Amino acid sequence: MTKKHAFYAQSGGVTAVINASACAVIETARRYPDKIGKVYAGHNGILGALREELIDTSYESDETIGALLRTPGGAFGSCRYKLKSFEESEAEYRRLIEVFQAHNIGYFFYNGGNDSMDTAWKVSQLSEKMGYPITCIGVPKTIDNDLAVTDNCPGFGSAAKYLAVSIKEASHDIASMCDTSTKVFVMEVMGRHAGWLAAATGLAARQDGDPPHIIIFPELPLDRQKFLNKVDETVNNEGYCVIVASEGAKYDDGSFISASTTVIDSFGHQQLGGVAPALCNMIKQELGYKYHYAVPDYLQRSARHIASRVDVEQAYAVGKAAVELAVTGHNAVMPAIIRESDLPYRWAIKEVPLAKVANFERKMPLDFISEDGFNITPTCRGYLEPLIEGEEYPAYLNGLPRFARLRKVFVEKQLNTPFEI
Template sequence: MTKRNAFYAQSGGVTAVINATACGLIETARHRAGQIDTVFAGHNGILGALHEELIDTSQESARTIAALRHTPAGAFGSARYKLKGLQENRAEYERLFKVFDAHNIGYFFYNGGGDSQDTTHKVAQLGEQLGYPITCIGIPKTVDNDLPGTDSCPGFGSVAKYIAVSTREAGLDVASMAKTSTKVFILETMGRHAGWIAAAAGLAQELPGEPPHLILLPEIPFDRERFLSRVEQTVQELGYCVVVASEGTRNADGAFLADQGSGKDAFGHTQLGGVAPVIARLINDTLGYKYHYAIADYLQRAARHIASRTDVEQAYAVGQAAVEFALAGKNAIMLTITRLSDDPYRWQVGEARLAEVANVERKLPAEYISEDGLHITAQCRRYLSPLIAGEDYPPYENGLPSYARLRRCMVDKKLPRFEGN
């Protein structure tokens, strides 16, 4: 039987460890060269398949591929591009299969969040309808930690570590200056619908009175009066107040505090204008406190220099498992992390059917949120703590992290130009 090639693509917002997954997948495929020929990576995610822009990873040295393990962002380019339903836009899916056929691709590995798992599911469905032999494996990736069926999502542990560390360090800064300067500091985190990242800031508080003092979560409607009262009380008692706010903080009517009417992104998500300045102005206008705020934004998901070792190991492991599960005959599944125990923390790679996880969003459970809705519980702390454990520093050169630089050699095109997006 002729060996077949594999297609791998990175999708959606990138993370500090998505390239570790690519590393695990490509290295494992090379070790199984007798069963998989070449791994082609999509240039800019799924768009690379639509436009037949395929990167030949076999042209990268073993050293370069190994360096992906400690390199942040998406080495092959990612994209926020959502393929519509099979009936709505069948032409795009059929184009994918024309590209697959032209390049003898029999394995489809898609590395992303909920929308990406939906795409992988649809590709698997159409492959079955067309009678085209394609093995489809969804590989979890999202800093938001909101995929169902998996205990944690690669990418989350590192951003959680960054936020917890930043909260502790900024808290020390504010406390040292509060007597004559800033009284309130607000750190805005990612997390549009689920508060996992903001909740991770709670790990910085080990003793009563330590920051963060208040955590605003999308799962809990924002109560203006209660919030202001707690800020004032905290400043009076401690001299300062540190607030961590998820970008998805909402009013009781469901409207985002940060919705500035800026439209929607390619996935149909509301463009948020920044909740931290909104909260800062509210505090200043009402209580008159001097404030500072920070919007972690891309810094939190790009911070490979402070990545969680647990996260790196899990990201690499799902890349390995994608190849191993595919060669074992698995299809139309998403890989998962299964927690075996908290202390000591033990885990293994499992699987979930794509039909059960596509477009399903996992929120922060009620038992992880304190009774007043403004902090995390001990149960949440037990869940989060192992995910930020351990350090996995990249190599440094001239005082800066040394990251992989890929050649990105493109495969020759065989098909007419695609006229879509």
């Protein structure tokens, strides 16, 4: 019997270490030539399967695949595209199976977040019913750190490290100039519903009075007056105030502090952004302080130069485990990170059913947030600190990092029917 090929796809917002998982999937698959034929990668994620745009990774050298370990972004292209339910669009699922069958694909590795785990789970179930069973393994990834079951998510540790370093450095700048210049600095970070990234900046504070002085989490509604009082008190006591705000910060009624009516993807998400200037305008109008703000935006998820070594190791580990699970007969599972101890930090990989991960969203526990609602607790610090440990620098050339450059050789199409998205 002809060996089945594997299909790997990247999904959603990319990270500084998603390519480490890609590296692991491809390198590990190459160690099982008796089980897996070639590894095809979807060009722009799951759309690559629907459009039959498959990249043959066998044309990439071992050296190039190895270089993915230290390359940010999504090397094969990612997308924000949510497959509808089978009842809503049977055609999409039939198209996937049709493409997989045409290219003798028997393994599907989907590298993404909540919705991606749902897709992998659905494909595993429906492919069986449709007469062409596919082994589907989810590979966890998201800087939001909001996947259920797993202790943490690959991608988060590096984004957390970048943000904690950035706020620490910026705070020294503000402290230097606050006597005659800026009194308030606000940094807006990603996190639509979960405040993990905002919380990570709290690691920069080692002693009482250290910045960030205020962290605004999406898990708690913003009390406007309480917030302004805290800003004023901090400026009076410290000479300046450093604030970190999650993009998903909300008011009491559940509305985002700053959200447009623009829908940005097939998930129905509103365009967020603008929390920082909204807060600054509030502070200026009520307190009169001079301010500056920053929005790291994509920088926080692409900062490979200051990636967490733990994060890189875990991103590789889940990719490797995904292939090993597939070739040993597992299906519809995800390799999850299990914390065994904090001090010393020890972790392991354990498979969990995709059904327990799909579409669940893990928010910050309330005992991770200080009583006043504006900072993290020691418990939260104990959870976060191990995840940003260590450095895993890329190679440099002429002062700049060197990243992998792929050939991206496409597989010849077998179907004569193009698929319109």
